[in-house]
Amino acid sequence: MVSGNKWRKLKYNLLEAKQNEINTILSFGGAYSNHIYALAAAGKLFNFKTIGIIRGELTLPLNPTLQFATSCGMLLHYVSRENYQGKEEADFIEDLKRAHEDFYYLPEGGSNELGMKGCAEIIEEIDIEFDYITTACGSGGTLAGLITGLKGKKKALGFSALKGEGILNDKIESLIGNADNYLTNWTINYDYHFGGYAKIKPELVNFMRNFEARNGILLEPIYTAKMFYGLYDLIHKGFFKEGERIVALHTGGLQGLEGMKAKMSKY
Ligand SMILES: *Cc1c(COP(=O)(O)O)cnc(C)c1O
Numbered sequence: 001m002v003s004g005n006k007w008r009k010l011k012y013n014l015l016e017a018k019q020n021e022i023n024t025i026l027s028f029g030g031a032y033s034n035h036i037y038a039l040a041a042a043g044k045l046f047n048f049k050t051i052g053i054i055r056g057e058l059t060l061p062l063n064p065t066l067q068f069a070t071s072c073g074m075l076l077h078y079v080s081r082e083n084y085q086g087k088e089e090a091d092f093i094e095d096l097k098r099a100h101e102d103f104y105y106l107p108e109g110g111s112n113e114l115g116m117k118g119c120a121e122i123i124e125e126i127d128i129e130f131d132y133i134t135t136a137c138g139s140g141g142t143l144a145g146l147i148t149g150l151k152g153k154k155k156a157l158g159f160s161a162l163k164g165e166g167i168l169n170d171k172i173e174s175l176i177g178n179a180d181n182y183l184t185n186w187t188i189n190y191d192y193h194f195g196g197y198a199k200i201k202p203e204l205v206n207f208m209r210n211f212e213a214r215n216g217i218l219l220e221p222i223y224t225a226k227m228f229y230g231l232y233d234l235i236h237k238g239f240f241k242e243g244e245r246i247v248a249l250h251t252g253g254l255q256g257l258e259g260m261k262a263k264m265s266k267y
Contacts, residue, residue, distance in 0.1 A: 002038055002041045002042050002045060003252055004034065004038065004251055004252020004253060004254075005119060005135075005142045005249075005251040005252060006034050006035045006037070006038035006039075006109075006110060006252070007038050007042065007118075007252075008115075008118035008119045008121070008122065008142075008145070009035075009109070009110030009111060009114075009115030009116075009118050009119060009141055009142070009145075010038060010039060010042050010106075010110055010115070010118070011118040012114035012115070012117045012118050013025070013104070013106055013110060013112070013114045013115060014042060014046055014048065015114075016104070016114055017048065017104040018046075020104070022102060022103065022104045023047075023048055023049055024048065024049040024050070024051060024100070024101060024102065024103040024104065025039060025043060025048050025049070025050050025051070025103065025104045025106055026050075026051040026052075026053065026096065026100065026103040026104065026105060026106065027039055027050075027051075027052060027053070027105075027106035027107070027108065027110065028052070028053045028054075028055070028084070028087055028107070028108040029052060029053075029054065029055070029108060029109070030054070030055045030056070031054055031055065031056060031059070031063055031065065031066060031259075032063060032065050032198070032222075032256050032259045032260075033052075033054075033065065034252065034253045034255060034256055035108070035109050035110055036052045036054070036065065036066075036069055036074070037065050037068060037069060037255050037256075038110075039052070039069075039074070039106070039110070040052065040068065040069035040070075040072035040073070040074040041068075041072055043072060043073065043074060044072040044073055049073070049075070050069075050072070050073065050074040050075070051074065051075045051076075051077060051100055051103060052066075052069055052074050052075070052076050052077065053077050053079055053084075053087065053096070054066070054076050054077065054078050054079070055079065055081055055084040056078065056080070056081055056084075057078050057080070058076075058078045063258075063259050064255075064258040064259060065255060065256065065258075065259060068255070077099075087108070088107070093105065107139075108139055109138060109139030109141055110141060111139040111140060111141025111142075111144070111175065112141070113175070115141045115145065116141055116144045116145035116148055116175060116176075117145065117148075118145065119141065119142045119144070119145025119146060119149070120145045120146065120148045120149030121149065122145070122146060122149060122249065123146060123149030123150055124149065126247055128245075128247070129245060130154065130245045130246065130247045131154055131155060131240075131244040131245050131246065132154065132155045132156070132157055132240070132244060132245070132246045132247065133146055133150070133154065133155075133156050133157070133246075133247045133248075133249060134156075134157045134158070134159065134227060134231055134246060134247070134248045134249060135156070135157075135158055135159070135227065135249040135251060136158070136159050136161055136223035136224055136226060136227040136251055137158040137159060137160050137161060137162075137168055137188060138161050138162065138197070138223065139171070140158075140168045140171045140172050140175060141175065142249075142251060143156060143158040143168075143172060143186065143188070144171075144172050144175035144176050146249070147172070147176050147183050147185070147186045148176055148183070150183075150185060152182055152183055152184075152185060153185070154185065155185045155186065155187075156185065156186040156187075157186070157187055157188075157189065158172075158186070158187070158188040158189070159188070159189050159192055159226060159227040159230045159231070160188055160189065160190045160192075160193055161193060161197055161222060161223050161226055161227075162193055162196065162197050163190075163193045163195065163196035163197070163199075164190065165190045166188075166190065167190075168188055169188060172186070172188070189230055189234070191230065192226050192227070192229055192230030192233070193226065194226060197222070198221075198222050198260070200221045200260070200263060200264065200267075202267040203229075204221055204225055204226065204229055205221065205264050205267040206267070207225065207228070207229045207232075208221060208225040208229075211225070211228055217250065218254055218257070219250075220253045220254055220256050220257045220260065221260050221264060222253065222256055222260065223251055223253050224250055224251060224252075224253060227248065228248065231246070231248055
């Protein structure tokens with residue numbers, strides 16, 4: 001099974017690789033990455049070799065995400081956090097090319113133009129009227145895709161899962177290629193990261209459990225719980241106008257729950 005926003009971002013990239021007769025896809029992620037998980041699954045399903053460049057050193061036993069990736073046939077290659085920072089630099093990519101056979105280069109999170117194209121399709125699939133669409137943001141590709149899918153209509157609201165005011169705005173601008181400043185109907189809220197990427201707090205875990213009990217919909221604490229927490233908080237604070245209709249995108253990511261269980265059990 002491949003699903004979630006990471007699959008959306010893979011779809012057109014895999015088609016592109018196939019068209020160019022490239023059989024190996026190389027990409028990047030942390031040890032619990034939903035993107036690495038989805039790429040490994042899709043690689044197995046559609047007969048691609050996959051290589052995952054993983055941030056940080058090898059830790060045994062492998063966590064469930066990397067165990068799954070390996071079981072799908074993904075080759076894992078670990079790089080120090082320091083080197084991982086430079087993963088988009090020419091030298092680093094040249095080294096990868098020498099070490100591995102010809103590969104299709106897929107950026108972290110699958111967030112490139114083709115990744116956005118897959119996410120833009122979400123908009124066409126929504127068959128109800130709405131004023132806002134909201135999503136959790138990490139690398140920004142999903143929000144950028146939604147923005148292009150909206151074509152300047154309605155509003156997109158992202159919730160950053162990463163710490164730092166404004167850190168994603170330039171990336172989104174460059175992804176949507178907003179040269180003529182036409183796509184301005186979006187904002188990113190940076191108030192609900194709970195300390196940073198994969199950081200959690202008791203009130204987030206409590207919210208998540210209540211949400212699941214009330215709605216019967218599972219969340220995970222890295223992305224979707226932070227978005228829904230933020231969204232509910234903004235609703236309570238009167239951010240939205242009376243009668244406005246909000247579509248909140250559940251981006252998936254539930255595979256990552258296993259890896260967060262130990263952390264969450266403390267609360
Ligand atoms: C990666 C991810 C996001 C963020 O998507 P980006 O395109 O990286 O901004 C949101 N939710 C889940 C579950 C994810 O795995």
